[in-house]
Amino acid sequence: MAESADLTAAQVSQASLRALVDFDAARQRVRDRLAQLTDGSQLLRFFVHYASWNGHFANGVSALSSLLGSSRNLFREEGFPRAVADRSNYIASYFFDAARDEYDDHINPARDSHRCMAQAALISMKDFFKLGDDALEEDEPAELVAVNDGVLAGYTGQPAVADGRAAQAFWAIGYHLGSELLADQEFSLIDEHLRAQQPALVHHLMRSTVQLAGGTHRCYAWVGVHSGHGGGVEADHFDYALEGAHSALRFLVGGDTATAVQALNNGFRAFERDHASFFRIGAA
Structure with a gap:
């Protein structure tokens, strides 16, 4: 088992993933x-x-966790009878950690989803710049709708469905790994930019709270907990996901890890393409 674990770690690592795209x-x-x-x-x-x-x-x-957890026939540990051999929920647990934090950061006494954090930041930014509510009422551009729709497709491995359940699952794992690895650096860059170019805004956000969804939400927490300069939750989530990927390869029925790794790499690249698409929205 130790030899198998070493092999899977060598197949998928932060270094191997970084080599796939131009960071x-x-x-x-x-x-x-x-x-x-x-x-x-x-x-x-x-x-x-x-x-x-x-x-x-x-x-x-969350959809990724469900996809993996329901794949009992895909992930099994050798040497155990059928009823106690599946490791799908075990693998899904590594990804569910990220969902748990997204829905409640467990720092704020109030239930504080990352979506609520983001909304508190937007409200406070609007007030700082003395903009009306119309600034938060604009329809989403078609390019944003397309990128948003791509998230669920990537996280459920839809582009790889025709290649079978294993390819679908590993594509989705790769997409998630891409989101965590790039998100940490992008939030850190946003944090750096705001502190350098908008210090008064940062000061305002850090001193402000907003009441919504029945709780009090800190207005800079959204950037702070995601940035590598703050809580760095994305880095933690990446580490969990990497362990989950290693476990998925180790317990993959049939042992075709080469094909699985290829699907994972394709999912990782797909996230990088979606990342590029988002940052083109509204760009000059």
């Missing part, structure tokens, strides 16, 4: 997009779009 280019497109936000209205519109996109990931990772 320098990904960081630069975030910086370039932020640099174009020259007034309060533009900044708020960007964050409305960003919060909308981010708001779909809790549902996506």
Whole structure:
């Protein structure tokens, strides 16, 4: 079992995933997009779009957990009778950790979903820039709707459905790994940009709270807990997901790990493409 664990860790690692995409280019497109936000209205519109996109990931990772957990015939441990051999829920547990945090950060005494955190930030930004409620009423552009729809497709491995349940599951795992690895760096870049270019806004957000959904929500918590400079939850979620990927490979029925890793890598690349698509929305 130790030899098998070493093999799966070598097949999928942070280094192997980073080699699949140009992370320098990904960081630069975030910086370039932020640099174009020259007034309060533009900044708020960007964050409305960003919060909308981010708001779909809790549902996506929940769907991934369900997809994996219901795949009993796909993940089994050798040497055990059928009724006690499936490891699908065990594997799903590594991904459910991310969903649990998305729905409640467990720091705020109130139930504080990351969606509520984002909404508190948007309300406080609107007030800081003295913008009306109309700024939060705009319809979502078609490009954003398409990227948002892509989240659930990626998290359920829909592009790989025709290749079988294993390819679907590992594509979805790869998509999630991409979301966690790139999200940590993008929130860190956003945090850096705001602190350097909008210090008064950051000061306002850090001192402000908003009442919504029956609770009090801190207005900079959304950026703070996701940034590597703050709580860094994305980095923790990536580590959990990597362990989940290793377990999925180790317990994969049939042992075709090469095909599974290829599907996982394809899912990872798919997230990077969606990431690029989002940061083109509204760009000059």
